[in-house]
Amino acid sequence: MEKALKGWCVVPGQCQGEVVVTSQPISFWGGVDPKTGCINDPRHELFGQSISGKVLAFPFGKGSSTTSLIILELVRVDKAPAAIVNIRTEPILATGPIVSKHFYGKEIPVLTLDEEAFRLLKTGQHAVVNATGGELIIADWSRSRIGRASVENAPQKPKL
Amino acid sequence: MRLTEEEQKILGGKYGEALRISLSILIDLGELFGAEGMMEVSQAHIDSSVYMVDAGLEFAERLADLGGRVAVPTSLNISAIDLQRWKEYRVPAELLDKSRRMERAYLKMGATPTWTCAPYQQGLIPRFGEQVAWGESNAIAFVNSIIGARTNRYGDLMDICAAIVGRVPRFGLHLTENRKAEVLIRLKNITHEILEDKAIYPLVGFLMGEMAGDRIAAIEGISENVRVDSLKGLSAAAASSGAVGLFHVVGVTPEAQTLEMCLQDRRPKEVLEITPKMIRHAEERLWTAKGETADLVAIGCPHFSFMEFRELAKLMEGKKVHSSVAFWVFTSRTTYGWIKNCGILKDLTESGVMVFTDGCALQYPHETWRFTVMMVNSAKLANYCYSQTGLEVAYGSLEECVDTAVHGKICRRDLPWRKR
Numbered sequence: 001m002e003k004a005l006k007g008w009c010v011v012p013g014q015c016q017g018e019v020v021v022t023s024q025p026i027s028f029w030g031g032v033d034p035k036t037g038c039i040n041d042p043r044h045e046l047f048g049q050s051i052s053g054k055v056l057a058f059p060f061g062k063g064s065s066t067t068s069l070i071i072l073e074l075v076r077v078d079k080a081p082a083a084i085v086n087i088r089t090e091p092i093l094a095t096g097p098i099v100s101k102h103f104y105g106k107e108i109p110v111l112t113l114d115e116e117a118f119r120l121l122k123t124g125q126h127a128v129v130n131a132t133g134g135e136l137i138i139a140d141w142s143r144s145r146i147g148r149a150s151v152e153n154a155p156q157k158p159k160l
Numbered sequence: 161m162r163l164t165e166e167e168q169k170i171l172g173g174k175y176g177e178a179l180r181i182s183l184s185i186l187i188d189l190g191e192l193f194g195a196e197g198m199m200e201v202s203q204a205h206i207d208s209s210v211y212m213v214d215a216g217l218e219f220a221e222r223l224a225d226l227g228g229r230v231a232v233p234t235s236l237n238i239s240a241i242d243l244q245r246w247k248e249y250r251v252p253a254e255l256l257d258k259s260r261r262m263e264r265a266y267l268k269m270g271a272t273p274t275w276t277c278a279p280y281q282q283g284l285i286p287r288f289g290e291q292v293a294w295g296e297s298n299a300i301a302f303v304n305s306i307i308g309a310r311t312n313r314y315g316d317l318m319d320i321c322a323a324i325v326g327r328v329p330r331f332g333l334h335l336t337e338n339r340k341a342e343v344l345i346r347l348k349n350i351t352h353e354i355l356e357d358k359a360i361y362p363l364v365g366f367l368m369g370e371m372a373g374d375r376i377a378a379i380e381g382i383s384e385n386v387r388v389d390s391l392k393g394l395s396a397a398a399a400s401s402g403a404v405g406l407f408h409v410v411g412v413t414p415e416a417q418t419l420e421m422c423l424q425d426r427r428p429k430e431v432l433e434i435t436p437k438m439i440r441h442a443e444e445r446l447w448t449a450k451g452e453t454a455d456l457v458a459i460g461c462p463h464f465s466f467m468e469f470r471e472l473a474k475l476m477e478g479k480k481v482h483s484s485v486a487f488w489v490f491t492s493r494t495t496y497g498w499i500k501n502c503g504i505l506k507d508l509t510e511s512g513v514m515v516f517t518d519g520c521a522l523q524y525p526h527e528t529w530r531f532t533v534m535m536v537n538s539a540k541l542a543n544y545c546y547s548q549t550g551l552e553v554a555y556g557s558l559e560e561c562v563d564t565a566v567h568g569k570i571c572r573r574d575l576p577w578r579k580r
Contacts, residue, residue: 010192025373025403030522030544034213040547043445060374062403064544065207065295068315073213090374090403091189091332092315098188099317102181103219 003141005117010089011097012132013109016139017082019125020054022046027063028070028096037079055127056081057118061093071096075106083109083129085136087118111136161190161329162197170325178228182321189318190329199330203286204234204323205279206271207295208316210523211240211255211262219317220265223324228269231326235274235284236266237296239518241525243275249516250528269324275518276492278392278463280307283494288414293328295319298396298462298540304406306391308414310334313405333406339415340424341408343372347381348433354576355383358390359557362539363442364434365394369402371432378408378422386412389465396462397539439577446542449554449570453484454535456551457565458521459558460490461538466498468558472513473504475562481512482568486531493517522548535564
């Protein structure tokens with residue numbers, strides 16, 4: 001059974017992929033390694049986990065204005081998330097996907113959900129994102145709900 | 161979005177590809193945030209000019225080659241290296257080459273070679289209420305909050321687009337109604353004695369950023385005589401722990417002469433407190449150094465001001481940096497000129513301190529310097545230290561940084577919030 005979540009389009013586009021969700025904000029600069037697409041902030045709960053090709057869900061961005069540049073570089077080296085899902089998207093975060101579209105012709109759909117819908121996302125779910133239509137479908141809803149969703153690439157222990 | 165005839169001509173390619181691409185990107189941003197149209201800005205500050213990844217270099221060179229030129233006075237944030245003392249800074253050939261290419265591209269586009277992350281302390285400083293387009297999170301927070309000029313948090317790449325067009329979408333922090341405080345943060349049991357130590361301000365900022373997230377905070381309890389360098393440290397820390405583009409300091413910053421003023425006569429959505437215990441805890445969370453030594457002491461995040469140099473010179477008087485430690489200060493070319501003129505540079509150099517311009521402690525050439533533990537007096541630097549440099553970090557006051565550099569082991573003083 002699937003579950004459709006209604007949201008709002010931030011940057012248009014469509015894709016599907018595995019959900020990686022966190023309740024903590026992310027700064028891409030100082031938070032994501034632009035070479036590998038892995039979270040490299042040791043204070044972050046996703047530390048060590050890859051976000052490449054994932055439907056990356058976090059409440060909102062934070063920190064450095066270089067975030068947009070890191071997103072563009074992730075696109076250039078094919079390590080970008082497949083889509084971004086937020087509760088609120090701020091200008092710095094939106095800039096990466098916008099410039100990517102105009103400069104490299106590549107899309108990273110960005111969608112916002114309200115808090116209630118956002119909470120239904122669980123790491124390991126399979127999501128079909130239609131940012132253009134403001135919709136995210138959790139394809140394996142019945143399975144993921146009873147907690148059988150697999151979590152690949154589980155975070156490694158911080159090195160510190 | 162409603163576009164003017166001129167803007168439509170730009171989009172039609174009448175004035176070239178660089179302007180067309182830049183405006184298209186700005187319009188996409190405006191559409192997202194529901195802007196009704198574009199508005200003029202009087203100046204820009206560019207964060208994208210640091211060489212960090214190839215995408216940024218490709219973007220800059222393409223815009224410059226396509227004939228992109230800035231339409232308004234434009235300052236530059238840091239470079240990845242010290243563009244003048246790159247030899248002493250042990251810059252590898254590839255990084256030097258790419259930083260030089262970045263420099264050429266931005267100077268070709270007409271930017272001013274300010275190369276500083278504290279552009280609000282000298283150079284192209286906007287006035288209160290002025291509409292600008294700034295990048296660099298610490299500078300954005302400072303210019304909005306402390307000066308009261310108006311910019312959104314423009315990310316890298318968007319900043320140069322805004323400079324080329326000289327316009328931005330009309331939304332967000334450019335508009336009065338979006339500048340009101342939503343969260344009120346009160347300092348509780350943080351006495352004047354505690355506030356006299358400058359090392360507290362970055363920690364207060366770090367906590368404020370975490371509490372505010374992407375909301376606008378008003379903070380109450382800071383003295384009207386707070387020094388501008390303390391506000392600089394507070395602002396930088398807040399913009400690293402939260403998505404802070406604007407905050408108000410009641411009785412200090414121009415849009416917060418009173419609490420009611422920055423709340424725009426509404427009630428805060430939330431009221432929170434910062435206590436001495438939280439300050440102590442924040443310091444503990446930032447501290448990742450496991451041992452008792454540090455081999456790099458780095459200060460000047462954001463770039464050291466002339467006043468800070470005077471303090472440092474006084475603290476270093478008659479002392480020498482320990483042979484096991486590198487003591488680095490990062491500053492702007494302008495401030496460097498001043499300290500050279502008045503003799504401070506000579507004194508510091510003789511005592512073993514190395515002063516670099518243009519660059520940033522987070523971007524130093526890691527492979528040619530093999531450090532393991534960094535000591536800093538900036539909560540922003542401490543916050544990003546591990547992910548950017550892989551180094552463990554210790555946090556302390558300027559005095560503690562000097563003690564550490566001189567004695568070759570991490571020194572701590574009895575700072576008031578550390579008393580239990």
